Amino acid sequence: MNSFDSICQRHMIWIIKYISKKYSSALYLIWYTDTDKVSTDRFLTYKDGTIFSLLTLNNLENEIQHERFNLTYPENLRPWLADISKSKVTESVVYNTDLIVESFLRGDFSEMNLEHLTNFVNLFDDYVHQDEKNEGLKVHSEAASIREVWDYYYDFCFWPKFKMEENKIEKRKLEVDVAEFLKELTGMVEAFDRNISLKKVDG
Numbered sequence: 001m002n003s004f005d006s007i008c009q010r011h012m013i014w015i016i017k018y019i020s021k022k023y024s025s026a027l028y029l030i031w032y033t034d035t036d037k038v039s040t041d042r043f044l045t046y047k048d049g050t051i052f053s054l055l056t057l058n059n060l061e062n063e064i065q066h067e068r069f070n071l072t073y074p075e076n077l078r079p080w081l082a083d084i085s086k087s088k089v090t091e092s093v094v095y096n097t098d099l100i101v102e103s104f105l106r107g108d109f110s111e112m113n114l115e116h117l118t119n120f121v122n123l124f125d126d127y128v129h130q131d132e133k134n135e136g137l138k139v140h141s142e143a144a145s146i147r148e149v150w151d152y153y154y155d156f157c158f159w160p161k162f163k164m165e166e167n168k169i170e171k172r173k174l175e176v177d178v179a180e181f182l183k184e185l186t187g188m189v190e191a192f193d194r195n196i197s198l199k200k201v202d203g
Contacts, residue, residue: 004087011080015057016123017091021098022193027053028091029196030064031126035075042130045072049131050197057089067199095120097189104182109174114153117185121150124192137195140188145181149174 008014012033019026029051030044044052047070054063061081064071097120103113124141128134140146156171 004084004089005092007080007083007087008092011076011083013074013076013080014092015090017094018053018196019094019096019098020189020193021101022190023198025055027055027196027198028057029053030077031123032074032076040130041126042074043127044074044077045130046070046197047072048197049133050195051127053196053198055198057091060089061085095123097192101182101185101189104178104185107178111153111157114149114157114174118150118153118158121146121188124188127192127195134195137191140184140191143184143188145176145184146188148176149181152176 012035014031016029016031017026018029032042032044034040034042044064046052046067052064052067052071054060061084064077064081096116100113100116100120103110104117121141124137128137128141152174156174160171
């Protein structure tokens, strides 16, 4: 029997466990790589563009089928659902924006928290770029303070791991307007949350 992870890899569809201060419990989002020519990374969304979400992974297939006529349904979703029907369904990755924001509020700009932030910014950008009508959300992820921290992580934390010792640049201290950064970060999380649709499905 194929493992759930290998099924997700084969169909290029994954489950995200998403935690935000806005919600009393975690949500589950479907994220996939489209079969279009440029392999666009997308969220499973409703036809109005909002992100499909679940409170539980129990009866995942039934809940998606219940909403199928309201969803933008990618061609790799149906075979993925068929293949996972006998597997233990679980999240592939966790994004905890509550923890990210709280960490920076405490002044914790550790490499681990910078990585968590960068991953969320990249996820946010996936949503921005999957549909032209999301272009207005760019103002959040492209805010100067957000990009300053994002660039710092890649320049001084991520890419140096792949460079020879003699080619590494000296790591400098991150200098950013913390108050402005926290304001922009909170705004970005709130913008993402506003675009999640949480519908209770009976059954």
